Amino acid sequence: MIARSVFLTFAISGFMAMAQAAPSAPSPKAPIVPVTDVDMPVTMQASCPAQVKQGGLVVCTGPAGASVYKNAELVTHMDASGIAAIGIETSEPEGLRISIDSDAGAMRDFDIQVEPRTDEIRYLSGLDCDKVDARTEDQKAHAARSWETKAAGFARYEAPTVDAIYFAKPASGPFSSPFGPKRHYSGTSKATGASCTKVSVHRGLDMAVATGTDLLAPLGGTITLADPDLYYEGGAIFLDHGWGLISVFMHLSAVDVEPGQTVKTGERLGATGNTGRTTGPHLHWAVKWRPTEKSAGDGFYIDPAILLTLEEVRADGDEQDTTD
Ligand SMILES: [Zn+2]
Numbered sequence: 222m223i224a225r226s227v228f229l230t231f232a233i234s235g236f237m238a239m240a241q242a243a244p245s246a247p248s249p250k251a252p253i254v255p256v257t258d259v260d261m262p263v264t265m266q267a268s269c270p271a272q273v274k275q276g277g278l279v280v281c282t283g284p285a286g287a288s289v290y291k292n293a294e295l296v297t298h299m300d301a302s303g304i305a306a307i308g309i310e311t312s313e314p315e316g317l318r319i320s321i322d323s324d325a326g327a328m329r330d331f332d333i334q335v336e337p338r339t340d341e342i343r344y345l346s347g348l349d350c351d352k353v354d355a356r357t358e359d360q361k362a363h364a365a366r367s368w369e370t371k372a373a374g375f376a377r378y379e380a381p382t383v384d385a386i387y388f389a390k391p392a393s394g395p396f397s398s399p400f401g402p403k404r405h406y407s408g409t410s411k412a413t414g415a416s417c418t419k420v421s422v423h424r425g426l427d428m429a430v431a432t433g434t435d436l437l438a439p440l441g442g443t444i445t446l447a448d449p450d451l452y453y454e455g456g457a458i459f460l461d462h463g464w465g466l467i468s469v470f471m472h473l474s475a476v477d478v479e480p481g482q483t484v485k486t487g488e489r490l491g492a493t494g495n496t497g498r499t500t501g502p503h504l505h506w507a508v509k510w511r512p513t514e515k516s517a518g519d520g521f522y523i524d525p526a527i528l529l530t531l532e533e534v535r536a537d538g539d540e541q542d543t544t545d
Pocket residue numbers: 398423425426427504505506
């Protein structure tokens with residue numbers, strides 16, 4: 222915001238200087254006031270979509286390194302190839318404005334229409350209470366270790382290894398449960414006989430696939446977590462695509478990658494399964510968007526089904542400095 226307020230200050234003072242000079246202008250010998258970038262800001266090539274759905278992703282292009290603001294909050298920067306991704310919360314209000322500031326006196330605002338979503342509320346019984354909450358010392362220790370592993374996986378912010386944001390399905394099979402519904406679970410503990418309830422929002426997209434189905438990278442990136450046995454998630458892989466976007470895969474029967482490994486779009490990562498807290502074999506695929514400007518928070522999950530509908534976005538070569 223500093224760059225923006227400095228720019229405004231210059232713009233206003235420049236305008237006032239011109240206004241004061243105007244009354245003495247009739248003299249033909251009046252000095253010619255040079256037109257500067259302050260009075261006529263340099264134009265900037267940049268683009269953002271006109272609309273986005275709640276839970277979706279805005280992909281904009283612009284000058285490499287430009288600051289990107291979401292409703293006046295700095296959230297990320299254009300990457301080296303001139304692409305930025307901005308996550309949209311499921312509760313995102315109308316009136317979304319993305320501002321791109323080249324840090325060279327050029328600023329563009331994009332007012333984006335936010336389409337509302339309507340997510341179902343579901344009631345599910347038969348919950349295994351002993352699985353839902355860690356109760357024994359062994360379970361608690363396992364859950365605590367899993368939490369630390371996941372926190373480390375989310376703490377890394379990798380640069381993109383691909384030059385466009387374009388997602389493909391991570392497994393061959395039908396979708397079985399969408400992103401977004403709120404689930405009210407109820408059940409009974411086998412250990413104590415006590416009943417339990419839990420409310421959660423489904424933050425991923427489920428695919429109905431048999432155990433052993435190939436898990437493929439929906440977009441290239443860098444592995445930041447690969448663990449065969451997390452407490453809730455079972456076999457799990459985190460794949461950081463860059464731009465703050467990280468894919469999470471759960472309930473895997475095989476984990477065949479290592480943290481730090483880079484993978485290409487479509488590369489096999491492991492196999493789907495029925496591990497962790499599941500009610501049957503399936504793949505749970507979640508995508509979290511994190512502001513790469515970390516002062517803007519830890520981010521939130523967005524809807525993978527929307528990502529699969531995004532047009533491929535590539536930065537236009539003619540508006541880029543070929544510094545790479
Ligand atoms: Zn799921």
